[in-house]
Amino acid sequence: MKSHGVTAKRCGCLHPETNRPLGKACPKLSQPDHGSWYFHCSTRNLLGQVERVRRGGYASEEAARRARDELLALSREEQAGKSWTVTRWLRYWLANRKRIRPTTKMHYTRDIENFLIPHIGHLILGDLNPRQLNAAFAQIAKTRNRAEQLHTACTLQHIHATLRAALTGAYREGLIEDNPAARMELPPRERTGPQPWTEARIAEWKATGERPTVAVWTPAQLASFLDYVRDDTLYPLWWLLALLGLRRGEAAGLRWADVDLHEGQLSVVRQRTTAGYEVHEGPPKSKASRRELALDTYTMRVLRQHRMRQQERRARRLGTGMVCHNSGYVFTSPDGLPLHPGYLTQRLRLLVDRAGLPPIRLHDLRHGAALLAQSAGVDIKTIQQQLGHSNIRLTADTYTTVLPPAAREAADATATYLIAASKPGAEIKRQIELTRDTDHQEETAKNTPRQEPDNNRMKACRQRKIKQRRQATRRRTYRTAKPN
Known part of the structure; x- marks a missing residue:
């Protein structure tokens, strides 16, 4: 050569x-x-x-x-794998991703620049192996975030997802022979289900400041909040979030064209999300998120009153020479423009603090809506469709928690059954009742006229079974009544 x-x-x-x-x-x-x-x-x-x-x-x-x-x-692709560093590939891969959402690109950029490049960016792409990656992630786990806390297993899982996606792209391009990120060992991510704000948790939160990772209000607490914000201009928004479980971006992007107040139907077809502080509007995050939701009579009345007040406010502003846009969004600022999604988070935090209720996040209203529907007897498939989950397993695994009243009823029923079964003589009474039932069935069988069978062998078989049942009943009664 x-x-x-x-x-x-x-x-x-x-x-x-x-x-x-x-x-x-x-x-x-x-x-x-x-x-x-x-x-x-x-x-x-x-x-x-x-x-x-x-x-x-x-x-x-x-x-x-x-x-x-x-x-x-080597081929051009193999040469790149042997000559390119991980830093060069990660930036090349991210710059050429055209079909990802702005929020996803922001998260990829954060993981690449803050974690992956500082720890493995100097390595040659084609020489990467799981041992190098495990060692790098062990070092990342020892670093601290902005709150001076060690990075959690959830953070490591997110970084790993970014790395795995990037190396999958390198594998598809032919730069590497396999994906070493697929053979890594990471600490398991603990999924905590929603936990209701019970009296004990509220007392602990007030004493220590510690709160559950995912906390939801009980129905009484939720009703108290909705009653407190009844005069708030965004009361219909809080009601929809609490009842239907809309995502923040879905509520911020809701337009009147997507609400049918005659048929009682709401269509989720767009959302307003943020990448940093910049707002991006587009379709929902998945195909399952595009869904049709039924509206009850009270919700339709709330939305009609909200639309009427919105039109009156716009007419007053225009009458005084002030600017008011006809944007078509359901929830707007006083000038008619759609709300920034971040404002909803800040507004809820302020209202919860003023109402004197235990704290929850805006997304926790979505969790609460699912548990509320579950407690009302709604089946898990309907809850999945209401929330827009693509997989019913996600819904079942996340919302298997029941609210305290439902759990208490189940516990009372189980304890009552056990206490009744443990009463003295309960087993003897059960056996006697069983014997009486058997004798009654036999007496009924004697008095009931039968048709004589043509086959003598069938008649003999029936008589033999009756005799065996009588003998078994006598033995059970004797063993039960016999003193120790």
Whole structure:
């Protein structure tokens, strides 16, 4: 094979006066055990552009030439895998992702710049292995976030998801032979279900400041909040979030064209999300999130009154010469423009604090809506469709918690059954009742006229079974009534 490129010997010796590398001028380079061999060659990257590749650390000139020739013999994709660093690939991959949402791209960028590049960015893409990745993630787990707390298993799982997606792209492009991120070992992510704000949890929160990761209000607490915000201009929004479990972006992006107050139907077809502070509007996050929700009579009345007040407010502003846009959104600011999703989070936090209720997040209203429907007897499939989950398993695993009243009724029923069964003589009474039932069935069978069977063998079989039942009943009664 015809070779291209240059091989050279280098060392790390420095000039005693200038403290700069001697390079080829080092007098010791002629010694066999001093320095190491490098090669330089030109290749074309994935974009077809010519770039220089420099590799070193070889023990002999022959080893450096052999490594150079092996690199040049590879395909363009394989050459990129052997020459590109992880940093270069991650940024190239992210820059060429066209079909991802702005929020997803923001999360990918955060994981790449803050975690992956600082810990594995210097490694060669084609040389990555699970041992290197496990060691890097162990180091990430020892670092702290902005709150000076160690990164949780949830954070590690998110970073791993970003890395795995990036390396899957490298595998599809032919840069690597397999995805080493798929063979990593990570600490399990603990999924905590919604926990109701019971009196004990409220007392602990007031005493220590500690609260459940995912907390929901009981129906009484939710009713108290809705009664407190009845005069708030966003009361219909809080009602929809608490009853239907809309996501924040779905409520912020709701338009009057998607609400049918005659048929009682609400269509979720868009959402307003944020990447940083910038707002992006587009379709819901998944196909299952595009859904039709039924509206009850009270909800329709609330929305009609809200639309009427919105029109009156717009007419007053226009009458006084103030600007008021007809944006078509259900929930708007006084000037008619749609609300920033972040404002809803801040507004809820303020109202909850003023109402004197235990704290919850805006997304916890969605969890509460699911548990409320479950307590009302709604089946899990209907709850899945209401929330817009793509998989019923996610709904079942997340919302298997029951609110305290339902759990208390189940506990009372179980305890009552156990107490009744443990009363003295209960087993003897049960056996006597069983014997009476058997005798009654036999007496009824005697008095009931039968048709004589044509087959004598069937008649004998029936008589033998009756005799066996009588003997079994006598034995049970004797064993039960016999004193110890």
